[in-house]
Amino acid sequence: xxxxxxxxxxxxxxxxxxxxxxxxxxxxxxxxxxxxxxxxxxxxxxxxxxxxxxxxxxxxxxxxxxxxxxxxxxxxxxxxxxxxxxxxxxxxxxxxxxxxxxxxxxxxxxxxxxxxxxxxxxxxxxxxxxxxxxxxxxxxxxxxxxxxxxxxxxxxxxxxxxxxxxxxxxxxxxxxxxxxxxxxxxxxxxxxxxxxxxxxxxxxxxxxxxxxxxxxx
Amino acid sequence: xxxxxxxxxxxxxxxxxxxxxxxxxxxxxxxxxxxxxxxxxxxxxxxxxxxxxxxxxxxxxxxxxxxxxxxxxxxxxxxxxxxxxxxxxxxxxxxxxxxxxxxxxxxxxxxxxxxxxxxxxxxxxxxxxxxxxxxxxxxxxxxxxxxxxxxxxxxxxxxxxxxxxxxxxxxxxxxxxxxxxxxxxxxxxxxxxxxxxxxxxxxxxxxxxxxxxxxxx
Numbered sequence: 001x002x003x004x005x006x007x008x009x010x011x012x013x014x015x016x017x018x019x020x021x022x023x024x025x026x027x028x029x030x031x032x033x034x035x036x037x038x039x040x041x042x043x044x045x046x047x048x049x050x051x052x053x054x055x056x057x058x059x060x061x062x063x064x065x066x067x068x069x070x071x072x073x074x075x076x077x078x079x080x081x082x083x084x085x086x087x088x089x090x091x092x093x094x095x096x097x098x099x100x101x102x103x104x105x106x107x108x109x110x111x112x113x114x115x116x117x118x119x120x121x122x123x124x125x126x127x128x129x130x131x132x133x134x135x136x137x138x139x140x141x142x143x144x145x146x147x148x149x150x151x152x153x154x155x156x157x158x159x160x161x162x163x164x165x166x167x168x169x170x171x172x173x174x175x176x177x178x179x180x181x182x183x184x185x186x187x188x189x190x191x192x193x194x195x196x197x198x199x200x201x202x203x204x205x206x207x208x209x210x211x212x213x214x215x216x217x
Numbered sequence: 218x219x220x221x222x223x224x225x226x227x228x229x230x231x232x233x234x235x236x237x238x239x240x241x242x243x244x245x246x247x248x249x250x251x252x253x254x255x256x257x258x259x260x261x262x263x264x265x266x267x268x269x270x271x272x273x274x275x276x277x278x279x280x281x282x283x284x285x286x287x288x289x290x291x292x293x294x295x296x297x298x299x300x301x302x303x304x305x306x307x308x309x310x311x312x313x314x315x316x317x318x319x320x321x322x323x324x325x326x327x328x329x330x331x332x333x334x335x336x337x338x339x340x341x342x343x344x345x346x347x348x349x350x351x352x353x354x355x356x357x358x359x360x361x362x363x364x365x366x367x368x369x370x371x372x373x374x375x376x377x378x379x380x381x382x383x384x385x386x387x388x389x390x391x392x393x394x395x396x397x398x399x400x401x402x403x404x405x406x407x408x409x410x411x412x413x414x415x416x417x418x419x420x421x422x423x424x425x426x427x428x429x430x431x432x433x434x
Binding site (some may be wrong): 060092 | 305360
């Protein structure tokens with residue numbers, strides 16, 4: 001018996017970040033598999049669960065639900081060492097949770113998804129524009145990490161989990177990360193944390209054929 | 218003598234939301250005017266203040282700085298009625314702070330900026346695509362407000378301040394909002410809050426000429 005249910009797509013890094021946190025907090029949960037390529041997010045039932053039709057969704061035992069992966073991280077990490085309890089530290093975490101969804105995910109995760117599903121040709125102008133954005137993200141991270149071991153509040157937190165989820169996939173989006181040494185050191189520090197897991201699965205091999213039915217975008 | 222300094226562009230709704238909160242919290246602050254069209258964010262000094270070169274930036278009396286408008290809201294509202302103190306309520310607020318920057322601002326604020334500065338022709342494909350996105354945002358808000366008076370935690374909070382900042386400008390982005398009745402009722406409820414102010418100024422009349430020098434994207 002568990003009090004948490006996670007509606008979860010195994011190949012989504014937004015879902016992976018929640019699974020990673022749950023593992024590090026040693027929390028039990030029920031995992032409900034959602035296949036975005038098989039129309040699972042397009043049903044009326046899923047729309048009632050999440051009008052934005054995104055994954056993941058966290059459902060509590062009392063029926064309340066939370067959407068937006070980084071908001072789910074916030075709820076789960078509250079009161080644990082993975083979320084500071086002072087206003088300034090919380091605001092620093094908040095800054096990275098926002099930047100992750102406004103810049104890191106679209107520039108790296110969005111690019112990777114569009115390449116895998118064939119929406120972008122690798123050398124198209126659209127792909128190049130996102131790749132430029134991805135390098136800007138990596139420059140911001142590299143500069144920030146010049147004087148810090150972790151992104152916020154001088155410690156490993158959900159800010160690192162959130163940004164790691166898509167940032168560590170940059171090479172799969174055709175972005176050369178070899179110049180960003182501090183970034184790589186930081187990836188390694190994240191991977192060295194207790195109970196770190198990486199259970200992200202690849203997109204299905206026929207993702208480019210399936211994508212026409214997907215609403216991810 | 219004040220302990221807060223706000224680097225602030227008068228025509229930015231990201232800055233306006235911070236000014237609104239400071240007014241509602243009755244906090245004194247020093248306002249440092251930043252003109253994004255006059256290169257103020259392109260200096261080396263500004264890059265040291267904020268490597269992302271965005272506005273606003275909040276500087277504390279001890280020299281620490283915060284960037285990302287909604288993270289600044291979080292810091293200022295902590296411990297006040299405008300930010301819930303329970304993990305679920307905080308996560309709900311967090312959800313809207315993220316959605317505001319990933320969807321509301323780009324689809325409405327970004328569209329408005331590009332129309333004003335002449336980067337998008339009103340009927341261009343790029344403008345139409347963002348307008349479709351703006352209607353999706355308005356549908357999400359309309360649906361959410363069907364059973365609620367405010368966006369998060371059953372009360373007026375920084376979630377409402379953050380989303381209001383750009384959402385109330387939708388008509389200026391050429392988006393017809395007349396079908397969204399609950400949205401308009403909510404805008405009115407925000408305006409009825411104690412110490413509500415709207416001191417957002419228009420972009421300069423020659424913004425389209427000046428925009429070539431701007432890094433706002």
